[in-house]
Amino acid sequence: MKAGPAPETNRVVACLGGEETALETRPAPKPGAGEILLGLRVVGFCGTDLFKLVTGSAAKGTVLGHEVVGHVIATGYGVDKFSIGDRVVVPHHVPCGECLLCRRGNETMCDVFRENLMEPGAFADVILIRPRAVEHAAYRLPDHLSDEAAVFMEPAGCVLRGIRRAELPGDASAVVLGAGSMGLLHLLVLKAALPGITVTVIDPVAERRGLAGELGADHTAAPGAEALDTVQAATGGFGADAAFDTVGGSGTLEDGLRLTRQGGAVVLFAHAPADDRAGVDLNSVFKFERRIIGTYSASVKEQSEIFDLLESGALDPSPLVTHTMPLDDFTRGVALVKNHQALKVLFTPSQEAL
């Protein structure tokens, strides 16, 4: 979007119920005190967006999208942290920091955290950012940091939270189950956050294993016997310190338990089918001190750590972007992800905004 006076109208991708969406014109939001208005630069299409579309859980009229880089086109009263033209990355959720859940370190369970601080959502040419996000969680991008790398701050923060919850030592060995965009992002964040780590990526698709190798995986393997042999060989027969399940479901939980060492952890990162129940051998948890860890979203702390890794260049997820297209092509982008023909899809402003 061009610099200039704040626009009167906004093009948004609105949910119509179920998987249907349409590009709609709405009045553009106006920033109030402490708020900023962003012109979209890029927005990432996230697994959660796909989940909400295919399960029809987004109410009619909802505008999804939350992985956003924009530039400031207007600021509300009292905003001195940002100026017009700044490129900004910002997440959509910020915890209160004071409730019991926040104090216990479960900030992403906080009631306040669930509030969406983007209006109407990030699949839009113009996005309003609420004061709490402006104040606590928005970052100005330095010139050397690309939109395509910075747009991963929120998803990479989610990944880092799972890594922190697994309490891995610096020389850990980890397994990543699945080499889709989130699996490969795990690989990159593990390597950036713990440079001494050894990572084995498991995926049935040879092409994706090849990509994992190119992106720095120490080992790759197909699921099943090959995965077991590879992880055993890589860990002196012990099994991995942690397995990160980016696929979801009882099958990969069992794979994760099989591939981790005694005392190791399986981190559940993905949605399982709604009626899925795990039939795991409880004694393999009890007798061998294994941990099954849930992880959800990211707090401000993980996002700020990720921003530092992005800024220093230690983390660059931009090679995961396979497609970039305007919001007008939203349906095509969704289909590419759904049919596993894309890793990360980014949307740019609608044709009308350019």
Ligand SMILES: [Zn+2]
């Ligand atoms: Zn996301």
Ligand SMILES: [Zn+2]
């Ligand atoms: Zn809280």
